[in-house]
Amino acid sequence: MNCAQMLIEGFKAMGVRRIYGIIGTSNFAFVNALYDHQEDIRYVSCRHEQVAASMADAEGRLTGIPGVVLTHSGPGTLNALISVANAYKDGSPMIVLSGAVKRKLRGSDGMLEVDHLSVFSSLCRGVFRVEEADHAAAVLSRAYTLAVSGGRGPVLIEVPEDVWDEEVKVEAPRFRFAAEHRPPLHVEDVWKALEMVKEAERPLLLSGGGVAYSGSSELLVRLAESLHVPVTTTGNGRGTIPEDHPLCLGRVGFGGGNTVADAALSEADVVLGLGCVISDLTSYEYTLPIPGELVLVNIDMEAMLNCRRRPQLPIEADVRDFLLEAVDAVRDYRPPERRGWWEFLEGKRSEWRALVEQARNSDREPLSGARVIHELSLLLPRERIVTVGAGTHLLYPMAFLPCLEPLTYLSAVNFGAMGFGFPAALAAKLARPEREVVAILGDGDFMMTLQDLETACREGIKVLVLVMNDHMYRVLNLRQRIQCQGRILGTCHGNPDFAALARSFGAAGWRLEKVRDIRPVLQEALAVEGPAVVDAIIDPEDLPPFNMEASLRMSLG
Template sequence: TDMITGLYSAAADSIPILCITGQAPRARLNKEDFQAVDIAAIAAPVAKWAVTVMEPYLVPMALQKAFHLMRSSRPGPVLVDLPVDVQLAEIEFDIDAYEPLVPFKPAMSRGQAEKALAMLNAAEKPVIVAGGGIINADASDLLIEFAEVAGVPVIPTLMGWGAIPDDHRLMAGMCGLQTSHRYGNATMLEADFVFGIGNRWANRHTGSVDVYTRGKKFIHVDIEPTQIGRVFAPELGVVSDAGAALKMLLDVATEWRTAGKLRDWSGWARECLARKKTMKRKTHFDQVPLKPQRVYEEMNKAFGRDTTYVTTIGLSQIAGAQFLHVYKPRNWINCGQAGPLGWTLPAALGVRAADPHRNIVALSGDYDFQFMIEELAAGAQHRLPYIHVVVNNAYLGLIRQAQRGFSMDFEVSLAFENVNRK
C-alpha cells in the first residue's frame, strides 16, 4: 500500500510501470490475515489494470496483457498481484511459442492533418503547445522539424520541457501559474491559435481557463480519447499518438510549404523571440544570505547542456522551471501532477541506474530532502553517484507559507470572537 502514491504519480504523468506484488496464499485471502489486503481493489483507481492472479497457468497471459496495456494508448501503470502459492507453482509454458502483444497506438489520418493545417493557415499568431506525449513517443525531433517547416513558435508544458531546446529560436517559453516564463505567458496571451499535441491542458499550465482560451481557437491532439474536451472543447480534436501525428503533419506541411500553400509566420516568430530576450526575470542578486535566483543562475553556469535535472514539488520545482535551462528530451525528470515529497532522490538513483554515464543534478527544498535521508544509504550501497542541490526554503517553504496564512486567519477570527463575547 505504500506504493499507491507512486502508481498515482505514474498514472497522472502517463508513465508505463509494471508493479508486481506478493500476496498471501489463495486459501487465506479475505480472512484478514497478517498483511493480506486486496491490493488490486486499492490500486484500481490509479492503475490502468490491477489484478490478483488466482491460477498459476494464467500468469504468462496476465503479464502479456499487463505489458500490452501499460504501453497502449495513453501509457500508465499496471499491477499484477501474485499469491505466494501461485508463485511457487509449476506450469507448462512454451517460451518459443510466446509472442508479445503489439501496443495499440491510434494515428492521425492525412485528412485530419490537412484539416488541422487549414485551420492553422487561417491564424495570425499561432503557437504549438508541446506536451509530455511528444517525449513519450520519442518524437522531439519530429516536433522541431514540424515547427521549423511551419515556422510556428512552440510553448512546451512542464512535462514536455526539453522536447525543443531552450535556446531554439522557436522555443517561446513555458506558460502558466508557477512553472512558467514571463515571455511564455506574454506570448500565450497574444496568440490567437493554439495547436496542442500530446498535452492535457493541466491547470498549472492554463491557469484560469477563461483567460487562457479567450480570443483563441484550439486543436487538441492526444492519444487518449477521454482527454479531448475534458478541460474545454477544442475546435478540432484528433485522437492520435503524438509521434504518428507529427509525422503526418510534417509530411503535409512540407508539401504545402514547397507548393507555397503554407502561410508565413516569420514576423510573429520574431515578436516571440524579442519577448524572450527582453522579458527575463532578474537572477543576479548579491545579497547575503544568497537569494534562490542567484543559486539557479550559478547552476546554469556550472552545469552543461547535457545535464539531467530531477525534481518533484514545491519551490525548487517552480524556481527550477523558471530559471534553469533544458536542452534535450528526458533531461527534465519531473513528477508533474502528483508531486509527492521524497520522490526526487530515488528518482535520481533510478536515472543513474538506467544510464551510468549521464550528468545528473537533483534539486530539492529543505523539507523535501528530509523525506529522502534513508535513500542516501541505498545510493551509497549500490554506488549510484549524482549531485543533489538542496535550496534553503527557510524550512517547509510553501507549506510554511500556507501555515502562516492559516494561522493569521485563525488568530484574526479568534480576536473577533473575543470582541463579540465581550
C-alpha cells in the same frame, strides 16, 4: 519452471534490466529465484517502497520499457501508492509486482491482507491476480500491453505467497509483448489542422509529454521551423524543443510557467496542442484566458473529451504519426512574417529576461536560489538529467537551468507529490550512466526520502543532490503571509545538517552558505565518484521569477 522463474523469464524477454523493491515474506520466493539471474537483472533493494516505485517510474519514463517495482503484501504495497499515482498521472509505464497472502488465507482479514486490486484499480491501467502459475505468462503479457499502450501508465500484478513456487504445467507458454494498435491517422485531419495554423494571425504550438514519450522531438522542431511558429511546452514536454531555440518560449502554466509562454497561450488565436491536453496546470486551474481555437492531437480521445477546455478539433492519433505527415505536408511552405505577433512576444521575452538576469546575479546571503542554480547551469554538460521534487525549489531550475533535450527534466508534474526527485535521480543514473544527474530538492521534499542515501551509497550511484534549504514549506508559507495576513502555522520547521547526515551514510557532503563558495563547492560535488549532497542555505525571502499574477488569481479563484 515455477511461477517466479516464469515471470523472470518474461521480464528478461521484455528488456527489463533492473527491478527495484523491498523483500518480504509474501515475495520472498521471487527474490530467491531472482538470485540466479543477477547477470541479466539487477535487483536494487531500497529502504522505502515509495522510493522503489519512483525509481521504477523514472526508469519507465526514460526507457519506454515498464519499470518494475517489487512490493510486499499489504503495508509494503500501499507504501508504493503515491508513486503509482505519479506514474498514472504522467503516463509512465510501470509494473507493480506485489506479493499477497497465501490463497487459503484470502478473505480472512488477516495480517498483511488488503484488497490490492480494489485499492489500485483507479490509479492503474489494469490490475491482475495470478491465481495459478499457469496464468503467469498470459497475465504478464496483458499487463505489459496495457502499460505501454495509448496514454501508458502503471499496472499491478498480485501473486499470492504460495503461487511463486508452484510449477508451471503448460508447455512453453509464450509471452506477447506488444502495444495495442494505434488509432489510425486521418490525413484530412492533418491538413485541416495545418490550414488553421497557416491562416492564424497569432498561431502557437503547445508540446506535451506525448511528443517526448514517442521520440518525436526532432519532428516537432522541424514542423515549428517550417511554419515559423512559436512553441510552448507543458511540464512533461520540456526539452521537446531545446529551450535555447529561438522559437521556444518555454514552459506554460502553474508550477514553473513563465510570463512569455503564458501570454502566448492567452493571446494566440489558434493553438495546436501536440501530445497534451489543456490541463488544470496548463491553465492555472482554468483561470488563464485561452480564447483561441484549440486543436489537440492525442492518442487518448477520452482524455481530450474529459478536459474542461475541450478542443474545437480533437484528433485521436499517435502524435508521431501526425508529425510525420505534417512535416512532409509543409516541406515547401513559406510562412508569413506575422510581425505584430513576434513583436508582442519579443516584448514579453525582454521583460522576462530582465527579471531572470536580475535574479541570477544576486549576491544576497543567505543565498539566492537563482544564483545557485545559475552557477550550476554553467558547470553542467549539455547531456544532463535534472530531477525535482514538489515545492518552490522547482521554480529555480525552470527559470535558470534550461532543458535542452526531451526526458532530461523529470518531475511528478501532474500529481505534484513530494518525494519523487531523489529516487528519480538514482534511477536516471542507473538507466543513463553516461549522463550527469542532479536532483534539485527542497529540504521538505528531501526529508521524505533521504533514508535511501544508504541505497545510493551501497549501490555506488553517482548523483548530486542539491538541497534548497529554506527551513519551510515555502509555497504554503507565502500563501499564509499573503492570503492569511501572516497567520503562520505548520509551514516552518527545523532541519538536520544535511551535509553531515550525508557523510554519516558514506556520501560526500557540503554546507553552502557564502556566495564566494557556490562555484567551487558545486565543482567539487560534481567531481565526486559517488553520491554527493550540497546543503545550500537559501534566503526564504528570495523568490524566483514566476507568473505571480496568474498564480494569485488561481489561488483566489
